[in-house]
Amino acid sequence: MPHAHHYVDLDRAAWAALRDGQSAGLDASRVQALAGLGDVVDPREVEEVYAPLARLLLLQDAARSHAREATAAFLGAPARRSPFVVAVAGSVAVGKSTTARLLRELLSAGGRRVDLVPTDGFLHPNAELERRGLMARKGWPESYDTRALLDFLAAVRAGEPHVQAPVYSHVAYDVLPGERQVVDRPDVLVVEGLTLLQPASPARDGRPRVVASDYFDTSVYVDAAEEHLLAWYVARFLALRDTAFRRPGSYFTRYAALSDEEARETASAIWHRTNGPNLRRNVLPTRGRAAVVLEKDAGHRTRRVRLRLP
Numbered sequence: 001m002p003h004a005h006h007y008v009d010l011d012r013a014a015w016a017a018l019r020d021g022q023s024a025g026l027d028a029s030r031v032q033a034l035a036g037l038g039d040v041v042d043p044r045e046v047e048e049v050y051a052p053l054a055r056l057l058l059l060q061d062a063a064r065s066h067a068r069e070a071t072a073a074f075l076g077a078p079a080r081r082s083p084f085v086v087a088v089a090g091s092v093a094v095g096k097s098t099t100a101r102l103l104r105e106l107l108s109a110g111g112r113r114v115d116l117v118p119t120d121g122f123l124h125p126n127a128e129l130e131r132r133g134l135m136a137r138k139g140w141p142e143s144y145d146t147r148a149l150l151d152f153l154a155a156v157r158a159g160e161p162h163v164q165a166p167v168y169s170h171v172a173y174d175v176l177p178g179e180r181q182v183v184d185r186p187d188v189l190v191v192e193g194l195t196l197l198q199p200a201s202p203a204r205d206g207r208p209r210v211v212a213s214d215y216f217d218t219s220v221y222v223d224a225a226e227e228h229l230l231a232w233y234v235a236r237f238l239a240l241r242d243t244a245f246r247r248p249g250s251y252f253t254r255y256a257a258l259s260d261e262e263a264r265e266t267a268s269a270i271w272h273r274t275n276g277p278n279l280r281r282n283v284l285p286t287r288g289r290a291a292v293v294l295e296k297d298a299g300h301r302t303r304r305v306r307l308r309l310p
């Protein structure tokens, strides 16, 4: 638990008041489309929770630009452009992708060029995970090509053009060979993933290590009790059974024919084997490293926001 003077806790009403005229500026149909799988994001959630968050990020971005200009003025050289990098972390099924998409929309509505990159593209391909005996630990820190993720972040942060990221498909349940997402000097990069806030583990040779968070300007951890996460994971699995699992090429075609009861059992087993232990062992312990923690209740409603003071 961080020391009390290092953070401030705001209930929903206090947080919503910090919107300070920052309006979401998204129409209802746009908001509707932002949660996946037919789920609907409550427009009040956008106004009262994500609009203040967008305002905070814009202020932090401006402060960072001033700091960079100060250093450039000191050096007598023009400041190089470099995107503002926001990390979104949290458990499987907590709503990271939905939060990341909302932030992309809100920040783009303010006129910025925003790219969104999920870290699942940096997972090792299934064949490699199988070779390493890691298929039951997909999403755990060791299942990612960390070197590739760090190289990607370093290149984007250095302001390089046309930086490529690999792409993962939830239908194929694998990284798509040869497929690439191109990030070309955006104003903001939102990067979203389970294990982004991992601290450095000591290297065998004792040398300090670079971690992904060295490249972040700020970070958001989306939080909810594990009982809600499990329920959301199972609900999403049932929805996928009726949609993505039926598509040609789906890794999970064998799940498309499961009854409700069997689908619930299967999803719950995957949770207890892979995602629950990953949450407890690797994800939750990084929560205190986030700049902002959004705490959701059973209905995806944000009840409380914790802000770490710089």
Ligand SMILES: Nc1ncnc2c1ncn2[C@@H]1O[C@H](COP(=O)(O)OP(=O)(O)O)[C@@H](O)[C@H]1O
Residues within 6 Å of the ligand: 035, 036, 037, 038, 039, 040, 041, 042, 045, 090, 091, 092, 093, 094, 095, 096, 097, 098, 099, 232, 235, 236, 299, 300
């Ligand atoms: N704010 C929200 N309101 C309603 N449903 C949401 C919200 N955020 C996420 N969801 C739903 O919860 C599930 C998990 O969200 P998702 O963004 O896919 O999670 P993650 O990327 O963390 O795995 C999805 O079914 C999604 O539609």
Ligand SMILES: CC(C)(COP(=O)(O)O)[C@@H](O)C(=O)NCCC(=O)O
Residues within 6 Å of the ligand: 092, 118, 119, 120, 121, 138, 139, 140, 192, 193, 194, 195, 270, 274, 275
């Ligand atoms: C692809 C994921 C590892 C999430 O990756 P992330 O975008 O957070 O890096 C996760 O959604 C997943 O598929 N976990 C494996 C266990 C499962 O089937 O849920």
